[in-house]
Amino acid sequence: METIDTINARRAYAAACAKLGEPDASSANPSGSLSELHNSRKAVRRLINKLAAQPEADDGEALALAHAANLVERISATINILGGHEDAARTGENVMRTSADFRNHYGPKARPDESFDIADFLRGVAGLKAPAAVRNALSEGTNSAGGYALPSIIMPAILEAMVPASSVLRAGAGMVPIDMGAKSYTWAGVASIPQAAWRLESGTVQQSDPTFRGVVATPHSLSFYFKVSRELLADASNIAPALVTAISQSMAVELDRAALRGTGIAPEPLGILNTTGVGAVTNGANGTSLVNYSNFFSAAQTILNTNAPMPTAAIMNPRSLIKLGGLVDTLGQAIRVPPMLQDMQMIATSQIPINLTVGTSSDCSEIYVGDFTKVRYLMRENLYVMATPELFAGTGEIGFFCHSRVDVAVLYPQAFAVITGVRA
16 A cells, blocks of 8 residues: 555656656656666656756655656666666666667667668668668658658667777777757766774764765767768668768767867867876876886776776777787797786777877877776767768769767766876
8 A cells, every 4th residue: 555655756746747748757667668668767867857957846846856766766677677788777877888788778670571771771861762661760760950860770780880999888888878858967976985984882973075976968969971972872782881880980989089088178078088086197207118017007006096996998099009019028028918907908099199298208198097887978869860962963972961969978087097108
């Protein structure tokens, strides 16, 4: 039997759904298919976002907020039982890292008569001959600017191709799709680990630093375009995987740079390098060539000194990775990776420069060390595509403009350290 408090909370929740225009949240419940559960949780989170934005919450709205938070926890628990990603159940986030995560979020595989690939879709966008399923998708996916959202049947392939092309995703970062309509979102990040202390009976509890910090995410527009000949798009049998590679790698490369070195100055996101709280290791006043793994131990010690977890990956320019692989001792034998660092992934990316100035040296680079599962790419919407056949009509080509909205969130800055002054 429901208690009076439970009944009041449920009524307050229903009233809030009606007042704030969230009918989907009013029907949300912790049962149904995975797709239905994810949609229910998204609806409740939208309501929470609107309730939190109210200038002055009354008692009813406070009850509604508590009921909504409890409902999200129950829905997440059911998702975990049915096979959802463990992070989604633990944190309320739908964190995607693997092919299974992508396909689980975007829905089951289409029936054969509904199936199509990226080439079919772009042919439809360009007005060329395309399957009926594509025409149906185009009728549902038009945006106000005249572009088309990539259907759920295609998005998993794009994201799957991005993972091996992105050093940050390979290192463990997660992607979080955001369907709420707000312009910005607040995530809970770790600011510091509280310090416990013994106390006498009836003694005062020792005050500790705040444990959490609000990470405000504002999705930024990420756009690019490419062109392809009409003949190639219409006739080439292997055009689909080539298009997936081109689109996914274009996004992956820039997302890498933003997550590592983003300035946070509009229009780009704030990356690890410029996030307050990230540790720093200087490799000499004027930079120094890599001769051993001492810098990695210094970075790990910097991180562990803040009680953050042992780093799991190091991302660097290919020049640095090749230099490490070619290190030899005085007898000319290859220097092995020290046992303590053997579980640390060594990953290369071209998005870390090799012409940075440190002291009197202008040929320096950086190495990013940390636990990259503490980084999130927040995706506000699916990739949108708009065809511009008139732009390249003179060469018989079709241009495609691609657009998405993404931000980077570093949830635990102390879990990272940047090694600077790394010379060849």
